[in-house]
Amino acid sequence: MGDTSKKMAKSLERPGSAYNGYVMLAALVAVLALGILLPLSGALQDMRPGLGIPVLIILAAAFLLIAVGFLMIQPNQAVVITLFGEYRGTVRKDGLHWIWPWMGKQKISVRAHNIHSEKVKINDLRGNPIEIACNVVWRVADTAQAVFDVDDYKEFVNIQIEAGLRTVGARHPYDDMSDEDETTLRGSADVVNRELIEELNDRLKVAGILVDEAGLTHLAYAPEIAGAMLRRQQADAVIAARKKVVIGAVSMVEDALTKLSRDGIIDLDNERKAAMVSNLMVVLCGDREAHPVVNTGTLYT
Template identity: 75%
Template sequence: MVNQLQGMNVSSERSAKTYNGYIMLLVLAVLAALSVWLISGGIPPEGADKVAKLVFVGMFIGAILGIILLASGFFMIQPNQTAVVTLFGAYSGTERTEGLRWVWPWMMRKKISARAHNVHSEKVKINDLRGNPIEIACNVVWRVRDTAQAAFDVDDYKTFVEIQIEAGLRTVGARHPYDDMSDEDETTLRGSADVVNGELCAELNERLQVAGIVVDEAGLTHLAYAPEIAGAMLRRQQADAVIAARKKVVIGAVGMVEDALAKLRADGIVDLDDERKAAMVSNLMVVLCGDREAQPVVNTGTLYQ
């Protein structure tokens, strides 16, 4: 993003030269009172010459213009709000001081909020690293850091933020698989939320730097397979879960059989040859790994009859 903007003049915020609005309000009140006093005392009498009448009219128009000039320069700054000041199209600075402020009326003021904004993106359909179609959405908390860049380096910074959020979400979502379907321990969208959220935040900060926007927090709020493959992926996950459960049962059963044989041998309860040992192992594995309850069979003879 930075390389693509090398040919553009990058704006930089600086402080604007404005005046305390309360002092200027007092000046306005004094000017209004003085104007009323001068006009009331300077009304020409009947039969006055033309020059006296023109002087009175000039004083009256001047007083009205002065009052209008002062009154039109006031503006209010609320907490976490800024005003970008321009003079005939040229950037003059940004005012961040809270309260009533005053500036020359021919200087334009554009207010920009410096408060935190919360954006919940729409669900977008993308392909993950393995090409599986997925649906993904995120929540982003952002704010304006440089008002000059937000006002002059992009056309509409709010629309710019929304578009870049979707673009960044697509980039990060396509960088990792939805789930880990191999034995490798890799970063996945479903199982590595902290890593993915950190990458998304860094990606958005890089994209929004040109607009003077900083992202404080970003995280996935929706993640699912696309409807056309959701059923197949669910069956695959169920099969993986069954295999994992079976594997755990078999490993546990082998350990239990080993303990049983070792206990019988240590206590001298029975002396088993290889054939009897194999039969016991087979019976114990069937009992421990079977889905149904084992039905006991009473053997009245021996294994050799």
């Protein structure tokens, strides 16, 4: 029984050989000229009997053989060459080339490709359902792997982008709900994008694909919890604002009491200080405009 755990052999790109297409084009023109000039010049009649037709057949066969072997390669394009199922190399040099007609050739683009993924619904690290999407710039780095090691490398890329996006999205929470400084999908874009590139490169290296750029383009809570999370964010914002106002008010009251005492403007006992602090805090922290009350008596009457 064979070893079913044996790994698939990895293909590696190597340079392929092709003839200069312009030289072969000149040869094609020469064969065509001979095929036309020989009958017109009467040279076929001067030949030995029975040789004229074979010569024309040979010229026609040579013309067809040369004509079907031309190969045009555009910039940032490659051609994978095979011979009866055996990989014989990849030609990357652009221009006009010529190969034997019985050799298989498959063109493949090595230009940068841009993919914007569909929105994917996943659960973040805390289990909250979120919607996430990304944009990926990728290119073929090894043509042999792209052609021979996966069935359809473009479809393979699309599937692995979604899988990688799910993996990275589940590693982190959408937002930071605690006081700890942790990586979040919303607040740590550089870290998340770097992880996404590494994850995709690790998944796509089997197909000879290299990811140059990757980044999140859509990030939101799922509709079923979006309302509740919005209220939580609003509450967090209000609490943070109140905290800042209170800290500022305490500092202002402290400065006021210190200046009154240092300049000798008024001598306040503990009870009067407490009353002044209370009044100042109400004025400084209140949401509405303060309305002063004139006290014509004393604090104790």
